[in-house]
Amino acid sequence: MLERKIIGCLEDIVGSEYVKTSEEDRVLYGYDATPFAPKTLADAVVFPSTADEVAEVVLLANQYRFPVVPRGAGSNLSGGARPIRGGVVLSTQRMAEIIEIDTDNLQARVQPGVVNRDLQLRAQQHGLFFAPDPQSLEFCTIGGNLAENAGGPRAVKYGVTRQHVLAIQAVLPTGGLARFGARTIKSVAGYDMVSLLVGSEGTLGVITEATLRLLPLPQTRSTLLVVFDKVEACARAVSKTLQAKVIPSALEFMDQNAIRCVEAYQPSGLPTGAEAILLVEVDGSNADVDESSKRVEKIMRSSQAAAVTRSTSPEHAQALWKARQAVGPSLARIGPIKVNEDVVVPLSRLAEAVSGIDAISKKYRLACACFGHVGDGNLHVNFLLNDNHPDLMERVEQAVGELFALVVSLQGSITGEHGVGTSKQPYLSLELGDVQMDAMLRVKQALDPLGVLNPGKIFPIDKPFDQGTVG
Amino acid sequence: MSAVSQSEIAKQLDLCVKCGACMAVCPVYLAQRHERGVARGKLALIKEREANHLAATSGYMQTINACLLCGSCTQSCPNQVDTKSVVQAARARLVLDRKSSRIKRFVFGRLLPSRRLWPLVLKGLRLGRVVWAKRVPAESGMYLRLFRDGSGRRRKIPDLVAPFFLDRKHVFENHTDGARVAVFTGCLGNYMHPQAVEGIISFLQRNRYGIQVPAAQGCCGLAAFGVGDNRAARNLAVRNLDALLPAGAAWPDYITTPCASCAYMLKNHLPELISDDPQRAERAKELASRVVPFSRLWEQMCRPARVVAAENTSKKPVLTYHDPCHLSRGFGEKDAPRNLLQSLSGAGFVEMEHPCKCCGHGGSFNISNYDLSLEIAQKKVDGILSSGADVVVTECSGCLLQLLDALAKVKPDIEVITTAESFLRYS
Numbered sequence: 096m097l098e099r100k101i102i103g104c105l106e107d108i109v110g111s112e113y114v115k116t117s118e119e120d121r122v123l124y125g126y127d128a129t130p131f132a133p134k135t136l137a138d139a140v141v142f143p144s145t146a147d148e149v150a151e152v153v154l155l156a157n158q159y160r161f162p163v164v165p166r167g168a169g170s171n172l173s174g175g176a177r178p179i180r181g182g183v184v185l186s187t188q189r190m191a192e193i194i195e196i197d198t199d200n201l202q203a204r205v206q207p208g209v210v211n212r213d214l215q216l217r218a219q220q221h222g223l224f225f226a227p228d229p230q231s232l233e234f235c236t237i238g239g240n241l242a243e244n245a246g247g248p249r250a251v252k253y254g255v256t257r258q259h260v261l262a263i264q265a266v267l268p269t270g271g272l273a274r275f276g277a278r279t280i281k282s283v284a285g286y287d288m289v290s291l292l293v294g295s296e297g298t299l300g301v302i303t304e305a306t307l308r309l310l311p312l313p314q315t316r317s318t319l320l321v322v323f324d325k326v327e328a329c330a331r332a333v334s335k336t337l338q339a340k341v342i343p344s345a346l347e348f349m350d351q352n353a354i355r356c357v358e359a360y361q362p363s364g365l366p367t368g369a370e371a372i373l374l375v376e377v378d379g380s381n382a383d384v385d386e387s388s389k390r391v392e393k394i395m396r397s398s399q400a401a402a403v404t405r406s407t408s409p410e411h412a413q414a415l416w417k418a419r420q421a422v423g424p425s426l427a428r429i430g431p432i433k434v435n436e437d438v439v440v441p442l443s444r445l446a447e448a449v450s451g452i453d454a455i456s457k458k459y460r461l462a463c464a465c466f467g468h469v470g471d472g473n474l475h476v477n478f479l480l481n482d483n484h485p486d487l488m489e490r491v492e493q494a495v496g497e498l499f500a501l502v503v504s505l506q507g508s509i510t511g512e513h514g515v516g517t518s519k520q521p522y523l524s525l526e527l528g529d530v531q532m533d534a535m536l537r538v539k540q541a542l543d544p545l546g547v548l549n550p551g552k553i554f555p556i557d558k559p560f561d562q563g564t565v566g
Numbered sequence: 567m568s569a570v571s572q573s574e575i576a577k578q579l580d581l582c583v584k585c586g587a588c589m590a591v592c593p594v595y596l597a598q599r600h601e602r603g604v605a606r607g608k609l610a611l612i613k614e615r616e617a618n619h620l621a622a623t624s625g626y627m628q629t630i631n632a633c634l635l636c637g638s639c640t641q642s643c644p645n646q647v648d649t650k651s652v653v654q655a656a657r658a659r660l661v662l663d664r665k666s667s668r669i670k671r672f673v674f675g676r677l678l679p680s681r682r683l684w685p686l687v688l689k690g691l692r693l694g695r696v697v698w699a700k701r702v703p704a705e706s707g708m709y710l711r712l713f714r715d716g717s718g719r720r721r722k723i724p725d726l727v728a729p730f731f732l733d734r735k736h737v738f739e740n741h742t743d744g745a746r747v748a749v750f751t752g753c754l755g756n757y758m759h760p761q762a763v764e765g766i767i768s769f770l771q772r773n774r775y776g777i778q779v780p781a782a783q784g785c786c787g788l789a790a791f792g793v794g795d796n797r798a799a800r801n802l803a804v805r806n807l808d809a810l811l812p813a814g815a816a817w818p819d820y821i822t823t824p825c826a827s828c829a830y831m832l833k834n835h836l837p838e839l840i841s842d843d844p845q846r847a848e849r850a851k852e853l854a855s856r857v858v859p860f861s862r863l864w865e866q867m868c869r870p871a872r873v874v875a876a877e878n879t880s881k882k883p884v885l886t887y888h889d890p891c892h893l894s895r896g897f898g899e900k901d902a903p904r905n906l907l908q909s910l911s912g913a914g915f916v917e918m919e920h921p922c923k924c925c926g927h928g929g930s931f932n933i934s935n936y937d938l939s940l941e942i943a944q945k946k947v948d949g950i951l952s953s954g955a956d957v958v959v960t961e962c963s964g965c966l967l968q969l970l971d972a973l974a975k976v977k978p979d980i981e982v983i984t985t986a987e988s989f990l991r992y993s
Contacts, residue, residue, distance in 0.1 A: 119625045122614055123601040128585045169601070170586035188599050212590070233590035427645045431581055 097138045097183070101159050105141055105183065108151045113142040113189070124184040127169040127176040129518055130434065131483075135177045137164070137184040144189045146264060146272055146303035152185060153301065154270035156547040164549050165297040167207060167239030170231045172435070173516030175243060175296045179551050185301060187238045193217050194304070202261065202278060203307045207238025214307075223309040226253035229512070230423075238302050243514045244294030248345040251470030252378075255512075257293045259308045265292055265300035268543030278306055291538070296514050297549040299542050313378035316344060317388045318412040321373040321395045322366055322402040326350065329371035330446035332398035333469055336375070337442065339394055341387045345376040346470025350449065353422050353464040360425040363418040369401060371449075373469070374419050376412075422466050430462055430479025434491050436498060439473045440507030451501045452476055459494040473511040499525050515553045523553070570651045570838065578652050579616065581645040582609045588639035588649070593924045593942045594632055602629045605639035605649040612656045622665045630656050632935050634928030634942075635792060636891040657794025674930055675795035679785045679802050685730060685757060721936075722974035724758045724967070731760040738767065738777040746776035747863070748810050748818035748856075750832065752825040753785050754963030754984075762824035765986030766860055773867060778818055782809035786828035791835055792929040803836040807846055811853050818856065824986040825963045826859045826893035833857040834896075859893055861903035861961055861985045868909075884914040885988060886955035888946065888969060889922040890962030903961055903985050912992035913957070919949035927968035943972035950980065957981045959988045
């Protein structure tokens with residue numbers, strides 16, 4: 096627990112009503128959306144309203160050596176927002192202002208607590224949009240999106256969060272308030288610290304403001320629903336589409352188990368005998384969309400697609416997407432406990448990945464459904480469980496280990512979107528060798544010598560917090 | 567006497583994976599922007615409390631009380647966690663542990679359900695309001711709750727009618743050839759808006775249905791159930807069951823009411839509350855199967871081919887419709903009330919923005935979190951004002967009281983009525 100003296104200092108910085116230490120608040124800000132995470136409690140929760148207040152809190156943490164865990168909406172899936180070492184959870188909920196939408200430069204300047212959806216709605220009023228569209232965009236915050244380098248279905252065409260951040264203001268782990276990047280597309284003045292901090296999971300800085308790229312909303316979009324009898328044909332069709340120089344704005348995949356789950360829970364007219372379906376969305380000008388849809392349709396038909404349905408109206412397109420949106424709730428019905436891994440492989444290895452995953456789930460006798468943003472090689476592998484019996488959990492653990500080994504052997508990555516946090520730590524060395532791990536650790540140590548910012552995330556760091564914390 | 571079993575509550579608590587989807591829709595969270603407000607936060611605290619890791623502190627109780635029971639979270643939840651039932655069970659536990667506010671227990675558990683006491687209190691309050699408001703110290707909680715909100719504005723409560731609807735002598739032209747319908751007035755219909763009940767009766771008469779208005783009926787019990795006083799709610803359930811489906815007498819084919827919250831209580835919670843009474847459990851199921859909210863009954867009975875919105879001429883008042891949570895989410899009914907309103911020859915219809923968003927009343931929530939309740943209502947008011955409607959129609963007494971109070975502060979000339987009354991006035 097933090098000493099009373101430190102709580103007093105925190106109260107001086109942010110105001111006493113914005114420092115919470117009650118039992119309930121410590122529970123409420125001790126969790127995020129990570130499955131199977133052990134219970135963690137914050138010692139205190141602070142709600143700063145300015146970057147200066149954030150800097151003062153971090154300075155204080157350096158002075159008294161207590162952990163500071165930045166937190167946006169707490170929708171993280173890998174433990175990033177959990178105070179595993181106690182200390183102070185720093186919530187950005189009060190820093191939630193869209194400072195400006197700059198239509199001349201196609202930029203937005205926002206505080207970290209802004210909800211992704213709210214930015215989308217504001218941008219839309221100006222005919223613009225913010226490309227990163229994580230599945231949680233209705234409630235996740237921009238600060239969290241940056242810290243985790245979030246991605247979503249649109250990544251296949253537009254890339255992930257990192258590609259859309261021009262500049263940031265951040266409090267560094269030693270308390271300095273820094274501005275990195277520029278309000279220009281180009282800037283090569285020094286190290287690319289923006290790229291380093293984006294995706295650093297709150298270990299290298301607390302982002303207090305971001306200047307983001309906005310893009311003009313495409314004139315129109317069109318969706319194709321493609322059914323495949325064989326999953327290998329589906330994987331080939333994905334590669335062929337991209338080779339044919341058509342870049343869809345979304346390219347989503349569902350395997351047979353995912354299809355069957357959806358049909359069992361929310362029948363959408365999908366053929367349960369099919370091994371895979373693809374949902375392909377193309378966007379752009381009316382002429383472009385018409386042309387690319389035709390090309391996609393041709394490619395799909397020549398790739399042994401069993402059926403291709405092209406949307407005839409925005410409502411029809413929405414109906415086609417229904418099945419994809421029903422996947423999450425449907426899987427919950429089959430097995431309420433879901434182990435969701437977000438592996439990613441190069442497109443050319445997709446077929447191997449899918450059959451390898453199938454073999455693993457059979458080997459460990461686990462119900463498994465795969466779906467995801469296959470256009471960028473990102474597969475969500477879901478092991479579905481009815482209970483968390485220890486035997487079952489052990490089988491899952493072994494299956495997950497083998498899954499990660501598989502994707503690394505296919506030159507992929509163990510996490511495409513969710514981050515390492517605490518949950519992927521044991522597997523990080525599968526992907527990163529000693530040299531890489533050492534380089535990353537040295538960056539962390541150089542910027543955060545006392546290890547106050549989000550300690551124990553990404554890498555297991557054991558630094559005692561002897562002064563600020565007890566026990 | 568608990569409405570939902572302990573094991574079911576435990577199951578629901580385990581189903582929450584804290585993904586955060588409830589943050590996008592919870593009206594309390596969107597107003598407070600604190601983890602306390604949102605469903606996953608409440609579920610986390612209740613889980614801790616159930617495991618005895620957390621005491622029933624005032625902070626815990628405030629959190630549990632600050633839920634509108636609107637069900638928006640369940641709708642957007644990937645696991646469909648029934649937060650409403652879990653919160654109600656947690657409130658019931660607070661009552662059993664004698665932790666909940668004694669005033670609240672008295673008001674919602676004893677006073678409100680009483681057909682004798684409550685009217686007296688209401689009358690007394692209205693009469694003594696001017697005098698009392700001066701005598702009671704301004705800092706008294708009672709004064710603040712009943713007369714003023716945080717900024718000193720008066721709370722608008724509709725006038726009481728005299729005599730109350732159920733105390734009047736009613737003579738209906740009873741048709742024996744059609745279906746027989748029992749009318750449940752609800753407190754609003756009995757004490758404040760008898761026009762709502764008259765609207766239903768007029769509809770039934772016009773269509774030659776048999777009508778019963780059992781005089782022994784009482785409050786539906788939702789208010790008591792909402793604060794966790796399951797004992798009071800159960801007593802009312804027994805009373806209403808015996809009044810509406812008397813043992814050994816002919817039963818009505820349908821039971822309808824101007825208030826969807828009453829209907830929801832009778833249909834869903836009443837059978838749960840008396841499932842352990844062997845003499846009544848079966849009859850309670852019979853009752854539940856007969857309950858139909860008014861607008862749905864209208865639609866079922868009239869079977870309108872296709873309702874085409876009437877040409878809106880400038881002379882007709884323009885109606886807009888607010889979806890009560892208990893009707894839109896509870897009964898999954900959004901079309902019937904709209905079809906009803908659009909079929910009315912004497913009025914026009916216009917949609918407001920976000921008609922399905924909760925009005926922020928939430929029964930006892932409105933008493934214990936008045937300022938927050940009004941803040942949530944403000945979004946609703948904005949939508950009503952920009953719709954340009956003259957009259958807001960809804961099908962729930964809580965919504966009606968809330969919208970009336972919230973509108974009284976900015977545009978008191980906008981009326982708020984029930985769907986049943988709109989039928990009476992404009993058909």
